[in-house]
Amino acid sequence: MTAHRSPIRRAAAVAAAATAAVVLAACGGGNDSSAGHDGHAKTSSPTASAAAGQGERNAADISFAKGMIPHHQQAVEMAELAETRSRSAEVKKLAAEIKKAQGPEIKTLSGWLTAWGEEVPEERESGEHAGHSMSGMMTPEEMDRLERSSGRAFDTAFLELMVKHHEGAVEMARTEQSDGAYRPAKDMAGDIVTSQSAEITRMKKLLGEN
Template sequence: MNKHFIRRTALVAAAGAASFVLAACGSDKDASAGHDGHGSSASATASAAVSQGEHNAADVAFAKGMIPHHRQAVEMADLASRRAQSAQVKILAGEIKKAQAPEIKTLSGWLTSWGEEVPAEGVMDHSMHGMDGMMTGEDMDSLKKSSGKAFETAFLEMIIKHHEGAVDMAKTEKADGSFPDAKKMADAIITSQTAEISRMNSLLGTG
């Protein structure tokens, strides 16, 4: 009896161990499927949904408004780099172009990823004149025709107004936007362009 009892006990123990191993393997397989299969897919879908939901109408308006605004600032900076006599004005113009040209690409990339249209280049850049410090076509023509000290004064006065408009747009984005990178850019614009306004006022002798 003892032998039979021991043998039976051993068989039960072995069967239990085998069941445990099979269950563990099944759990591993399920976990793996959840990670590499449906679980991963669901996670990616949720992540994409969160990413798509990070921007709102204010972010789109900010990008669409800031692109032509920056393009005009770069155009003015290009003129100053060639026409200005003051080394300080030329340095400032170079800094404006260096900061804003890459931001145009970033803003355009955001709009494309959101399925929004990127503002066309050319005359459309001046369609916002009268808003947010944008210059009119006549303003730009007048700047192009000026030279020497008259050019520098006109450039500084125009770009100060232009920067003030950009700062206002950035403040609106910070208040109403939801896309983290756009709000971060808005904060950088406020900081950098406010500092540049002070520098330009000093160059005009009014700061």
């Protein structure tokens, strides 16, 4: 009987070990599967997908809004100078169009920043703002020179400076198009590229005629 018991015990032990291995594998598989589902949920859950669809803002969107506000404010200030200093009907018309387009965009950009809990740049005063270091922004000296000019001299200075200003805005907008995530901001950037590129062409033509 002893000779028969040992193989039986060995077989039982092997069977028990095999059962334990299956149980452990099942548990391990369950954990791996759970981790996999958890990871999947983090990237593809309905909530995440919905947020992506709405266009969560990123650092580029915030930078675009904070930079474009003072950029637009300066353009509006320059356009307002044209109302009383320009002698060209075409320059006055262009300036009015710039003011009409960029004023509402300033409000929209400010609204985004407020909704995102970000600080809205303060209203510029006399052309002096930290934003003058941004692409295309006029220096305080350039703004003073423009303000002191009138007639044909103003028109030439206005067009030259506004071409530079628009080129800076187009550059900023293209950065938003490539790096931004918030769809409304990217759409605005596209509009800026289209409209201001057309205005640059128009202003260069006026400079040739001036």
